[in-house]
Amino acid sequence: MTTLSIPAAPVDRWLAAARERRSRRSFDGQPLAPEALEAVQEAVERWRPTDEARVVLLRDAPETIFRGIVGGYGRITGAPSALVMIGASDGPAAQASVGYLGEALILEATALDIGTCWVGGMYDSKAVGQHVELASGERVLAITPLGTPSERLNSAERIVYRAKNPKPRKPTDEIAAELGSSAWPAWARAGVEAARIAPSASNRQPWRFRMADGAAVVAFDGPESKIVSKRLDCGIAMLHFEIAARAAGVSGAWELLEHRSDVARFALGAA
Ligand SMILES: Cc1cc2nc3c(=O)[nH]c(=O)nc-3n(C[C@H](O)[C@H](O)[C@H](O)COP(=O)(O)O)c2cc1C
Numbered sequence: 158m159t160t161l162s163i164p165a166a167p168v169d170r171w172l173a174a175a176r177e178r179r180s181r182r183s184f185d186g187q188p189l190a191p192e193a194l195e196a197v198q199e200a201v202e203r204w205r206p207t208d209e210a211r212v213v214l215l216r217d218a219p220e221t222i223f224r225g226i227v228g229g230y231g232r233i234t235g236a237p238s239a240l241v242m243i244g245a246s247d248g249p250a251a252q253a254s255v256g257y258l259g260e261a262l263i264l265e266a267t268a269l270d271i272g273t274c275w276v277g278g279m280y281d282s283k284a285v286g287q288h289v290e291l292a293s294g295e296r297v298l299a300i301t302p303l304g305t306p307s308e309r310l311n312s313a314e315r316i317v318y319r320a321k322n323p324k325p326r327k328p329t330d331e332i333a334a335e336l337g338s339s340a341w342p343a344w345a346r347a348g349v350e351a352a353r354i355a356p357s358a359s360n361r362q363p364w365r366f367r368m369a370d371g372a373a374v375v376a377f378d379g380p381e382s383k384i385v386s387k388r389l390d391c392g393i394a395m396l397h398f399e400i401a402a403r404a405a406g407v408s409g410a411w412e413l414l415e416h417r418s419d420v421a422r423f424a425l426g427a428a
Pocket residue numbers: 178179180182230231232274275276277278279280299324355356357358359360385389390393
């Protein structure tokens with residue numbers, strides 16, 4: 158069974174980054190500072206929670222790896238670097254693992270003041286393939302640009318921006334039934350609140366949480382998607398959940414599940 162946990166995660170740093178992060182699509186075209194790239198590379202090497210997923214830093218990312226209508230929404234422009242998120246396969250465990258590990262690195266990049274945007278569909282896998290060597294069976298499942306967003310916000314602007322633009326997300330009751338009831342311990346409630354603000358493809362927020370025998374279980378809603386796996390989105394939410402649970406004093410690990418739409422179960426004390 159594949160289990161995912163990052164016991165040494167810098168929880169406060171990543172929780173702050175989770176609240177701050179927005180997808181950024183337009184960058185200033187300038188290379189990132191060598192120290193910033195070094196810090197990203199160190200993070201890539203340090204956080205390896207599973208063999209199901211790995212991430213490669215492309216220091217010089219050609220713009221051709223990003224697809225999309227020129228000038229249209231979603232087109233990534235001016236990003237000097239990128240992270241390539243690779244699954245050991247395109248199977249269920251790899252999808253959830255790539256979401257989980259990729260989000261850890263995206264939050265670390267955010268904490269380093271680097272702009273990011275998960276890109277699950279709009280990249281050119283052939284162009285990416287020319288820059289990373291894939292082992293047999295491996296698949297690129299997503300990429301993210303890394304760079305300085307063209308429009309930088311100073312700290313005062315960020316506060317206003319956050320107040321005026323709360324993240325458009327589903328109400329908590331929709332992603333976790335009766336979250337206010339005693340069935341949900343405080344750590345699990347904190348986990349769901351943090352998962353709620355996670356990014357997802359087309360902002361579809363497919364994660365659904367329930368408590369079963371004292372453990373939190375995450376599943377995706379509706380049918381699986383053929384373009385970007387909903388398990389990948391759930392992996393992202395799982396990373397958010399885990400760091401919030403840890404901040405609330407509980408440690409654990411996600412055990413991946415493959416039955417129907419179940420994605421994983423958070424086993425307490427297993428980390
Ligand atoms: C797995 C995944 C794939 C995504 N693919 C794309 C994409 O191809 N193009 C794009 O512009 N945004 C993409 N996004 C970004 C989402 O649209 C974005 O996360 C969502 O709208 C929420 O906005 P936020 O990230 O600013 O909170 C993707 C996000 C995820 C998690």
